[in-house]
Amino acid sequence: MLQLIPLFLVLPSTVSIDFPIYRPSEQYKCGSFLKGHDDKALTLYYKAIDQFIRILSSPFPHQDLLNTKALSGDLNEIKESLETKYEQASDPKNENKKKKKHIVLKQERRIILHSVSLVVFSAVFTISYLVYRLLACCICERSSSGKKASTDGKFDGCTRNSLNVLLALLVLVQVFAAAAILITGQYAEYGMEELPSRLIHCIDDLNLYKRDSDMRIRKLLIDDYQTLNASLTHQLAHAGHTVVDRVKRLTGAHALDTLMNISTNAQDVITVLTDAKGNVRHLNEEASRFEAEFARLRKSAADELLACIEHEIDPLKAMCHKTERLLSSLSATQFRLSTHFLSESSDENLRKIVDANITSALEESNAKFTLMEEIIQQEIDKRVYSAQNTMKMISDDLFVVAETISTQIRQVNFDPLYKYVSLASDDKGQIRKYMQYSGIWLSVVLFFCLSLCTVLLLFFSSNLTNLVCQPLRDPLSRSDVMSLVERYLDIWKTSHRVPEDVQKFLEQRTPADIIRACQRNETFYEIFALDNKYRLNHLKDFEKDSYEQLEKYLQIALNELPEIQPFSTIVSKEELERLGKLSDLNISNINKEALEKIHSLIQELDLSAKAREFEESINNSGGGREKPRAVSQVLEQIKDIQERIADPLRQRLQVLHDNLTRLDTKLNEVQVPISSLIAKIQHAQALLSENVKLHFEKAAKDEFSALIENIDDYAEHVRTQMQTEVSSCKPIGEIAYFSTAALCSKTVDPLVRIFS
Template sequence: MTRISFHWPCGWLPFLAVLTAFHIWPISSEETNPAPSENASISSNAVQFQPYKRTESYKCGQFMENSINDPAMRLFHHFNNIFIRLLAQPFPHEKLLSQDARLGDLEVWKKSFQENHMQWIEFERNWLVICAVVVVLPTVFTLLYLLYRCCVCCCTRGKKKRHTDKRFDGCQRAVLNSVLAVFVLVNVFCAVIMLINTQYAQYSFEELPTRMHYCTNDFSIYKMETNERIKKLLRDDFHVLNATLVHNFHNVGANVLVKIKKTTGLVMIDEIIDRTKQAGTIQKDIIDLERDLRQFQASDSLFLKKITKLKESEESLLKCQSLPNSSKSSLCEAVLKILQPLLSDSASETSTGDILPTNAIESLKQITDLNTEEKFAGVREKMYSLQSLIQDFVDQRQDDAIDRLKSLDDTMFRLYEDISSGIKGIDLHFLDDLVDPMMQRREQFRTYVQYSWIISLVVTGIFFFIALSFFLGLFYGFCGRRPSYHNDDCCVRSTGTKFYSCGIWMSLMFMAVFACITSVLIFVGANASSMVCLPMEDPLSHPDMLSLLDRLIDAYGLNEDAQGHTSRSSLDPDLHIPQIFTSTQRPVDIIKGCRRGATFYTMFGLDKKFKLLNDGGPRDEYEELSNLIKTFSSGRSFKLNDALNFYSADLEKALEQLGQIQVPSINESQTEQLRSLSSHFKLDSVLEQLTKISEKKLTNTPVHEAEVVIKYLESLKPEAQALASQLKAIVISLEKLKKDLDGMQFNATELRGQLQHTNSVLMADNLSDRLYTAANEVVLEDLVRNVERYANHVNRSMMTEISSCEPIKEIAKNTRAALCDYTIDPFNGVWMAMAISLLLMMPIIMITTSLMKLYDRIHPFPKYIVNEPATDAAFATDNYNGGYNTGRANHSTPYTSSNYGYEYYPPPYLSTRG
């Protein structure tokens, strides 16, 4: 099979066209899908659909999870993009690109450059001007500076070098140093930014093929996910509806009976029976709790006896307390203070005999002997007969509904097959055709990137060297002393002059070369950002690129005309490109639709074909199924032949007896007293305090008494923990038992009134109407509304979830991040830092040239004139040294000494640091 050969950059145009068409504003949060425990729940009468659980995650944005968060560089890149956005111009593709040029024919591109060169120059005018300025300005400056230095060299030849400052040289030096400090620091930061962006760009360019492969593969994942969502909606969720309806069909009678009981008050009978049935269970709980309390009391008594053995240690500690050794006696006193609460608790005996009520079991046995279930057996049997009657009636009529449900199942299956076939028919191999060549040449591409990175490191190193030279020169200019004639000190300003000279000549040597490199990088990076990144960031604000996108769609056969014909005649017939656009549905329409939250199903008008949402499809079958279900309660077919009179003298007598039974409750104060016993078993806090005291080592002599107490309590700790757990379980059981015993209190008068009212309701003539109303509510709520819930679930899913733009927006956002934020932006950061550094070099060179003369001055400007002594009329034996240093050689001038002409006399104030 032959495939078309795309040439860069046009080979990626269809891929970027798809991304730009689907790219909306960045999404702030990712789609979350809680994991369901099962496919759906049918435990209740209402159908419940679990959310979709994604089987495979998108990988396009995974690289950002491990990326370095560098807010400073992101801010720098943001300003770069603002600069590019200000200078970018609309792309006049109608004038510059023909049909063949849009298909990637390089010869046609060359011809376009030759024939339309003025239009290309007009389009690139701003960037050409910037590039020209970047190239011409440093080059001209280099030539002028060299000419200036030659002229200075010629003019100063033979002249004596000045070593003393002029009147305002100190002020001039301070001002120039301050201005230079700003420029030099910015230049150093530019070098650092250049190095950082070089590393970012190198790594991003190496990983770009892999990242683009993941991003293109995410389209296939989205395609598979959409198919799975359709399957879940039309197959899995429909099976849940089917199971729920069948479950409800078989429980219509029971559900109607529950409704009748609630409306008539018959539910009171069930409550009385359920409460009296608990009497036997409560009796067993009381017996078990009595046994547990006896066991606990025995164990607690044994434990307290073991605690009382600490009395022996108490006597030893009292003796220790009376010793003359103050440190040891203080420690024994502290141990006694900690043990005192534990010893006082052990002196009290625990009694659990009064906690449980004495007559509770007898009272509960009386309730059990009343056998209230038998008293209501008649009315309950009639209710169950009514339930069977209703269920039999529904069972006779549910066959038509089940057949209709099966027919709807077949319709849903057919729709799923049609939609799934359409989804599977979307051919995304053209994305693989674009990415596979990059992946196959990935290692070769990385080799090129490595070589480029080495070259960039060399360039960055030279920039760093120049910036460091100026920085060190500035450092010596600020911190160094004045130079001297002896040249025996390196920490002087003249050392800064040497660094300045090195930086100047290095800058002049490479400035023109770096200017050419920077201009090339500017032209490439700025055009890539303005023509790719900015349109992908906000497509609607770039109508020129949207119109180019429309032309690309026509050229690459991504659309169909009004008659359904595709425009693929200009392409290789084996090229795998789907027709995803129509003559009326253009990229701008899709972008606006996605911003409104519409799905591709609604935007492309696919419901006209599948009729999943509107009339003529499953919606009509939903209504037919609902109408069949409504016949379950139509015609008032439920008739009661026998009266439901259940209230009798025996029942009234049983209620009186039930109300007379007084079931005693649990003594709350005794329960609280039992709960307070937990303090007996809290040995952890006691041991912790004793350990802290013993570790303080108040005395060098070991306190044997304290060590014995700690070891003994450590041995009792497991037993104390077991008793604490046992006590906690007993308290929980007592609280439950109290709640159960309180539920055994019956008010005979209240029960009698409620049951008499219920009996009168059941004897009324409108009981059949109540029965019909209950049946109608059950049918509507449990059956018809479940069908409506599924229909609404389908509508909501197709209009908001399935074929949603959100995953495509996320893929487009991550693709732009991989291509622009992590690759092109660092690339632009490199040339921006180079351009700023080159522009700063010119004022830096001019300022440092002026400072070099000022740094070489040995003497400051004198504050006042010192008259030299006259030696013309002196005798040879005259000594002007005042008797000091007679062996020192005479000098021709008083200013040649180390103290500026005053030898060993205090010099005048000459501002030596000025």
């Protein structure tokens, strides 16, 4: 059966650049506290309370309530805003200030109404119950002079049962509230204690993100370009060989290499087969030793096993019977390997191929192409200097861009955030002490003034959730808070000296725009339109002159080939006739039965596995009884034979199996129809005897295209990285999510739910 020429001899050789993947030096730690088990019941309870607070809350009227001075931290302005800011009356002619609505009261009216209703309900319930008890006592006193058999009124029993049910419900509510207060109080205390360290981890992650962004941009523009440069240099250094190799493939002259490969593989097959036959003879000798050892073991153990069967109790007899069967199965291994791995005709045909000395016969023909490689490479080396200078110039430009971006990244400073957390993280500070004992004081406060303090703290905690946590969790749903952030940003821009380019970027995007872009998985490079300045998404356009110059020099280096004379003959007629005699040779593969036999012997010689299986069997059936002495001795001797003989034997069999498997692969390469290769050589001879320059020019153009394709791959690699990896929003989004979880889910939520 005809075999196809191996693909690696047919397909053109191309160099594909594999840019290394960036490996961060550290892992983000901000969200490590969320890896623990969460209480799902409390989480649902928190969500319900959060939704209730969302219903009670109103948008924050910061534009009407707080002016620029108040936002800047002027305490007098803040005090005046809270005390004197009223909403204009609907009737502009009405100048009565009493009819105007105070802005703060209007914004908080739902929470205030809810709080007042709780206090009123508590007072009304208490007073009503006291009045009811007084009336009941009076009625009881009046009716005591009568002669009724029972003091109960007409509906007193029903009323008493109803009140008992109501009291039972109130008790259940109190129990639930007490349990919730206990659990959430512990969560709140632990959350406040851990909040500083958690926020510090998140700030550390921000600095890590900054370092990663710096390293990513330097890797992309410096290290990856050096990878491209090294690849282009390697391609140019071997361009002569590549061009000639392409000509061989285009014309069919690569059949010379295939024939020489067949000759080399045939020689290797004969050598390996000879060694394998010698190894098989040695293995058969070792097998005889293995069989003799087992025969000796079986003979020495026979008497003791027989005595065990005759005199021991039934469970131990069963063990001895199984041991005897184990020895019989191990002794039944037939270890005789044949040396006939290949058919005699195939072995003879391989020797004919080796005797034909194809390598020496085609050496002169192949030398013509080798000489052409050297001539072409010399010409390319003379003209490659200009291209190398241009590549260095592009490298210098990219280095400057990387340094510029890196400098701007390093100017971003997250260190001021540490000082805001350091107050709470100081063990000797008052804030830390408060956090440490907040649970005790919380219990005392709730114990002494439960109702009033709950209302007051509910007012503040609800606003904390409304104005801090809810906007952090879903910022786009709170346009009031987003506009407040924009106002703070405007104040920061006016009070700080902002570079002109940063000022321009901040004016182009609002915080809401940045959040939406991050949700679309855009990078900061795209969000702030930095490509207008650095043009990394269109690298070849930005460095257009340099890349055009590089392409020009590469084209000159490859397309201006030396004078190439036609090939009069590649292989002489006599050599072709001699090769033609090998066309009818048929070579088969390695005997599959021999390979399977070796594999099965490797499995059978695994005595330790059989011994373990045997021990498990007798342990299960023996009921925990100790093994008889005869059985233990047999197992010890099997282990000794395993270590001394079986293991070395298995290792040598495995080496033999691996060698024969590789040999089978080489035989596939030898099984190429020589007649088709001769036809290819004749076809190549006809093509290269005239218009030879045309074929070399086409091969040179293909090599030039491969070089340009690698340059384009780098430009595409830069574009992809800048749009997906470098300055990605994803780490910042995760840090924001984990920071919100540390502040709200693990600290504020339990604290708020105590008062809810």
